[in-house]
Amino acid sequence: MVELIVSVAPLALAASTPLLLAVLGELVLQRSGVINLGIEGMMLVAALTAVVTAHHTNSAAIGFAGGIAGAAAVALLFGVFAIALRADQIVTGTAINLLALGATGFAYRELLRRSTELQSLPKAGALPMQLLAWLAIPALVAVALWNTPFGLRVRACGESPAAVGATRASVAWHRAGALALETVLGGLAGAYLALVLSSGFAENMTAGRGFIALSIVIFGRWKVKGALLGTAIFGFAAASQYALQASNSGVPYHLLLALPYVVTLLVLAGVAGRVKAPESLGRQDL
Amino acid sequence: MKSVLTGFAAAIAALLLLAAAGALFGHAPREIFAILLRGAFGSRFAIEGSILKTVPLLLTGLSVAIAFRAGVWNIGAEGQFIVGALAAFLAAPFGVVASLVAAVLAGAAWASIATLLRLWRGAPEVLTTILLNFTALHLLGWCVNGPLRERAAQYPQTDRVAASLSSIGSLHSGVLLALVAAFALWFYVERTAGGLKLRATGLNPSAAEWAGVNVRATIARSMALSGALAGLAGGIELLGVTGRLFERFAVGYGYSGIAVALLAQLNPLATILSALFFGALAGGAGELQRSMNVSAAVATLAQATAVLVLLLFTALDRRRRWSS
Numbered sequence: 122m123v124e125l126i127v128s129v130a131p132l133a134l135a136a137s138t139p140l141l142l143a144v145l146g147e148l149v150l151q152r153s154g155v156i157n158l159g160i161e162g163m164m165l166v167a168a169l170t171a172v173v174t175a176h177h178t179n180s181a182a183i184g185f186a187g188g189i190a191g192a193a194a195v196a197l198l199f200g201v202f203a204i205a206l207r208a209d210q211i212v213t214g215t216a217i218n219l220l221a222l223g224a225t226g227f228a229y230r231e232l233l234r235r236s237t238e239l240q241s242l243p244k245a246g247a248l249p250m251q252l253l254a255w256l257a258i259p260a261l262v263a264v265a266l267w268n269t270p271f272g273l274r275v276r277a278c279g280e281s282p283a284a285v286g287a288t289r290a291s292v293a294w295h296r297a298g299a300l301a302l303e304t305v306l307g308g309l310a311g312a313y314l315a316l317v318l319s320s321g322f323a324e325n326m327t328a329g330r331g332f333i334a335l336s337i338v339i340f341g342r343w344k345v346k347g348a349l350l351g352t353a354i355f356g357f358a359a360a361s362q363y364a365l366q367a368s369n370s371g372v373p374y375h376l377l378l379a380l381p382y383v384v385t386l387l388v389l390a391g392v393a394g395r396v397k398a399p400e401s402l403g404r405q406d407l
Numbered sequence: 408m409k410s411v412l413t414g415f416a417a418a419i420a421a422l423l424l425l426a427a428a429g430a431l432f433g434h435a436p437r438e439i440f441a442i443l444l445r446g447a448f449g450s451r452f453a454i455e456g457s458i459l460k461t462v463p464l465l466l467t468g469l470s471v472a473i474a475f476r477a478g479v480w481n482i483g484a485e486g487q488f489i490v491g492a493l494a495a496f497l498a499a500p501f502g503v504v505a506s507l508v509a510a511v512l513a514g515a516a517w518a519s520i521a522t523l524l525r526l527w528r529g530a531p532e533v534l535t536t537i538l539l540n541f542t543a544l545h546l547l548g549w550c551v552n553g554p555l556r557e558r559a560a561q562y563p564q565t566d567r568v569a570a571s572l573s574s575i576g577s578l579h580s581g582v583l584l585a586l587v588a589a590f591a592l593w594f595y596v597e598r599t600a601g602g603l604k605l606r607a608t609g610l611n612p613s614a615a616e617w618a619g620v621n622v623r624a625t626i627a628r629s630m631a632l633s634g635a636l637a638g639l640a641g642g643i644e645l646l647g648v649t650g651r652l653f654e655r656f657a658v659g660y661g662y663s664g665i666a667v668a669l670l671a672q673l674n675p676l677a678t679i680l681s682a683l684f685f686g687a688l689a690g691g692a693g694e695l696q697r698s699m700n701v702s703a704a705v706a707t708l709a710q711a712t713a714v715l716v717l718l719l720f721t722a723l724d725r726r727r728r729w730s731s
Contacts, residue, residue: 158533198715202715202718202719202722206718206719206722206723206726207722208718208719208721208722209718211480211533212669212714212718213715213718215482215665215714216666216669216711216714216715216718217711217715218662219662219663219665219666219707219710219711219714220708220711220712220715222659222662222704222707222711223704223705223706223707223708223709223710223711224428224704224708224711225704226702226704226707226708227428227701227702227704227705227708228432229702230700230701230702230704231432231701231702234700324704328541329537329538329540329541332534332537332538333538335534336534336538339531339534373549373552373553374552375545375546375548375549375552375553376545376546376549378545378548379541379542379544379545379546379549382538382539382541382542382545383538383542385538386524386530386535386538386539386542389524389528389530389531389534389535389538390524390528390530390535391528395529
């Protein structure tokens with residue numbers, strides 16, 4: 122067992138890096154009282170824009186910036202509907218996922234028609250992003266949320282937006298700030314997925330990672346430590362799945378593919394009822 | 408009346424945005440519209456194709472509409488569609504009726520997993536239903552690559568299903584089933600006590616509870632009904648159209664159902680029109696892909712823009728009412 126854990130550790134960390142970024146981003150946003158189901162679509166769009174920019178500039182670093190830009194376009198749309206217009210957050214997120222699926226599917230084929238070379242991409246170093254995701258960003262998020270006035274107000278927006286309004290601080294702007302943070306992390310996640318983990322774009326390549334991220338936020342009780350722990354456990358479960366695939370264990374390949382989703386379901390079933398969400402999460406009034 | 412106009416306006420806006428997206432990549436909007444129209448209604452064959460695509464959309468649209476009316480976020484029509492088709496395949500040797508009943512029960516059962524997780528464990532169904540979609544998708548992948556793979560073992564698909572729906576011309580009797588389902592559901596929601604409880608639960612669960620509605624039972628019932636409709640859609644698609652199961656069997660019919668239901672503003676009768684619109688659009692998008700090599704994903708793009716435009720209208724309308 123210990124041997125297995127040690128042997129899959131590098132793979133577990135590498136493969137769950139985009140997931141962790143998404144979890145942290147969604148954690149910040151949900152702390153402000155907004156649930157973004159559209160993070161799946163945000164990562165998908167970021168994956169495509171990252172591939173396009175990396176291909177044209179021949180720089181992986183600019184590719185990551187391109188991913189953030191793509192995520193920002195999606196976030197702008199989500200913010201206008203869910204924050205400014207106070208439309209239903211679940212419906213907005215679902216529509217954004219459909220939009221991302223349709224738009225990337227359509228645009229990718231159009232782009233391929235022009236340059237079939239879209240799959241030749243600069244090599245991206247995995248290690249810096251992994252260190253960033255597993256050490257620097259969690260620390261930053263924790264400090265920002267729990268040790269700054271901005272973080273205090275963001276969390277207050279999630280618990281009692283009326284109280285924030287009474288201090289004459291803007292609930293909408295704090296939520297927009299939280300969304301901006303999620304945008305950066307979601308953009309990096311999508312770019313990592315395409316540039317490091319898969320070396321290219323593929324239709325619907327996020328394959329539900331956004332939804333798994335949302336589940337891990339719940340599992341981690343909206344805390345950074347919980348997010349790290351949840352993602353690590355999940356990463357090890359997923360990596361053991363690859364190890365099982367490679368070792369010819371006799372478990373059919375397609376059932377192994379279902380494993381991450383079943384594990385997430387079990388995790389949700391195990392903890393969801395016993396944790397307390399931010400009081401105002403997902404509510405339309407104020 | 409006003410809501411019908413809003414729906415039409417959203418549909419038109421979606422088409423315009425689609426043309427704009429095409430123009431962005433150098434396709435003349437006129438050409439896009441001409442091809443969309445030809446692919447949707449240009450020939451007898453095209454019209455039949457559009458209707459065949461309307462049927463699953465209508466049923467998954469009804470599935471989503473009933474759940475959302477009850478305030479339950481069933482995003483799982485895609486998975487319920489798949490398990491419905493799987494059950495229909497397995498039960499087909501016992502006849503068409505048995506096969507469809509199996510589809511209905513399987514869809515309801517798959518959705519009820521999410522209900523159980525919510526009512527017993529407090530897991531949000533908006534996530535569990537999506538996770539169940541991926542689970543169903545890989546379950547189907549395993550079946551068509553493993554135990555249910557065709558005897559020739561050439562492709563990852565099943566042999567032909569043992570039963571099929573009776574045909575009406577080149578359509579199948581599932582068209583009628585779907586229409587009957589729409590009217591029956593409208594009657595149930597708008598004209599029965601059960602439907603009243605369902606709507607009350609959706610509008611305000613705690614008020615409904617105070618008024619004596621068993622909210623937990625209503626949620627469980629709506630979710631099962633919702634899953635049953637999506638499962639039926641899968642069964643009909645198998646027995647009436649594809650005749651086989653394969654990995655990409657569902658092609659997003661479940662997710663599209665969300666757009667269908669929302670454009671119809673969750674009204675079962677309006678869902679017929681909304682499904683027809685998106686069915687025709689899917690037919691047209693297929694033609695765009697064949698003749699211009701434009702991805703048929705534009706249909707999904709249009710579904711999403713229609714929903715967003717509709718959301719925009721509703722939000723602006725609410726603001727206006729607040730400020731006046």
